[in-house]
Amino acid sequence: xxxxxxxxxxxxxxxxxxxxxxxxxxxxxxxxxxxxxxxxxxxxxxxxxxxxxxxxxxxxxxxxx
Numbered sequence: 665x666x667x668x669x670x671x672x673x674x675x676x677x678x679x680x681x682x683x684x685x686x687x688x689x690x691x692x693x694x695x696x697x698x699x700x701x702x703x704x705x706x707x708x709x710x711x712x713x714x715x716x717x718x719x720x721x722x723x724x725x726x727x728x729x
Contacts, residue, residue, distance in 0.1 A: 668696050671703075 668689030687703070689696045695715040698707035710718060 668707075671698070673700060 668691055671687040671689045673687050674685040685700050687698050687700050689698075689707075690712075693711070694709045695712055696707040696709045699705065
C-alpha cells in the first residue's frame with residue numbers, strides 16, 4: 665500500500681494540539697492506522713473487512729464471546 669494522504673484524526677483526540685490520538689486513512693484496498701505523535705512511522709494496515717472486527721475488539725477487550 666502506498667502512503668495515504670487522506671489522514672483523519674479521531675474525534676476523541678481532545679483539546680490542545682490534538683496530537684494524543686490515532687489517525688486513519690482509507691483506500692480502496694486498505695485501512696491504515698497511525699499514531700499522530702509519530703506520523704513518519706509505518707502505519708498498521710488492514711483489509712477493509714478486517715478493520716471492523718479490529719475496532720470491535722478494542723471497544724470491549726473483556727468481551728470475547
